Amino acid sequence: MAKILIAGAGYGGLTCAVELEKAGQPFTLINKHDYHYFTTLLHEPAGGRNKFEEYKVNLHDVLRKESSKLVKGVVTGLSPQENKVLTDKGELSYDYLILALGNAPEYFGIPGMAEHAMLLRSWDTARKIHEHIEHMFRMYRDDRDETRLRIIVGGAGLTGIELCGELAEWMPELMATYHVPAEKVQLINLEAAPTILPMLDEGLRKAAEEVLTKKGVQLRTGTAIVKVNENQVELKTGEVIDARTIIWTGGVRANPLIAAAGFEVDPRGRAKVNEHLQSVDFSNVFVIGDSAWFTGPDGKPLPPTGQAATQMGAVAAHNVLRIMKREPLETFTLNYMGTLASLGAEVGVGNVKGMKTKGVSAALMKEGSKLKYLWQLGGLRLVNKKRGQLSSRR
Known part of the structure; x- marks a missing residue:
């Protein structure tokens, strides 16, 4: 055979x-690993939505025949x-x-990016980002170092923008828990290209910009990072930004x-x-x-x-x-099938088979796509096991 x-x-x-x-x-x-994780959804637990265990499935729960050999x-x-x-x-x-x-x-040759930036690319790295940000807020309570409250996300494609949406919704909870004034917190998205979400049309991009800006995200397009130092990024404009959290999603x-x-x-x-x-x-x-x-x-x-x-x-x-x-x-x-970008738990933008959608309807379509994927992997059995875990903020 x-x-x-x-x-x-x-x-x-x-x-x-x-x-x-x-x-x-x-x-x-x-x-x-002996599990499969939902790569395209990692921004959700990284930004405080749901528990991390809900974003992976054990391979033995999907592949159940004795003839299917799994090697970790x-x-x-x-x-x-x-x-x-x-x-x-x-x-x-x-x-x-x-x-x-x-x-x-892909670091595009940017000096220091590999050494000093965090990545959102696996279940483990998403968990580390989440724990790191919460630790920064906890430390601010003790030393009042405002660079702990400045978060930089490099890249404004799907991953970067969706992460910003989740982080923006998590910030009020962190501010309340650690008694941090809202005006001290900064969530900055840096993108070298002239626009965010280049795979979507201008109308949907503007809708996303409006939502994120209202949530407190600083969107800075046409702003290239040229070097990353420990707790610091240098921009092509000559500007230097100090931050204890630097996350790279640029490629x-x-x-x-x-x-x-x-x-x-x-x-x-x-x-x-x-x-x-x-x-x-x-x-x-x-x-x-x-x-x-x-x-x-x-x-x-x-x-x-x-x-x-x-x-x-x-x-x-x-x-x-x-x-x-x-x-x-x-x-x-x-x-x-189209592209859907979540901008938090209850709002999104995108297109599905040529149909534009935004707001709550886009968020609902995103949730539907998760259930469809679970069905493809394990049918009703897996859907029932995971249903209800991947939709609400903790």
Whole structure:
């Protein structure tokens, strides 16, 4: 029987595993953790909405067949020439590999960013951000250092803006708990580009700006960070801002193991794939999600989104099965559902299948998308287990 190996249990890797299990096809899934976390929702617990345990699911709750083998380990290298994946638990061989290693932060060469900024990119980093901010407010009560109350979020894409929305709603609770005057707190979003949320149209961007500004967020577009020091950022304008909390959400690139293994990659380190999601270098390797350099009909690479990764995972699974059955392979085409940005627990902006939405309706659609994803992973059983946990602020 052919050996199928999935490397990574993010949106793409886990969807692939679910599809293979539905088909009764044995496989091995290796992942750093024994759980899957909701990457696109991490701004919520980081900013004080709900408990952290509610934003992850145990892999054994999703993959329940004995033939589905789960390995908790870290991928340390790739050897596609030998059909092997190197891990901290030893070598894993395969006949077919689905490469879904996720991403690494993109710092754009900004000195000091890697050393001094926090990242929102995993369940653990979201928890650290939350705990750090609360610790800063607690420390201010003792030493009155106002830089503890200044939070800088670098990047105004989905992650940065959604994080600002959640943090803004958390601030009043922190101010009340630690007796902090409102005028002392600053939440600053810095973006080098001329606008926030570039994937949305101007009307929706303005609506988001109005909501965030009313919540107390300082939106500063056209403001590039050129250097990060300990507790300090330097701007292209020459301005220097002191802050004890600096969070970077400005971009991602592929896991560096991909380029190191000899795959043909784009400037972001993503492996080039054909229309079937096969590596152009190794036909028995399928590359999906943030690891894949897939060019859409417009000639541009697909952006790294959860919906793209999920759809890629399903197609990769189908194509592995088709190869084994000697059937024609499925062509991947992104079914773009739209973009929704939450600006807190009860308001958002976005578009769904070309329909613009904002306010409470956008927030409700965002909640609906969470339940839809849980249904795809584990049907009614998983929905019932998680339902009601991912919608209300604590």
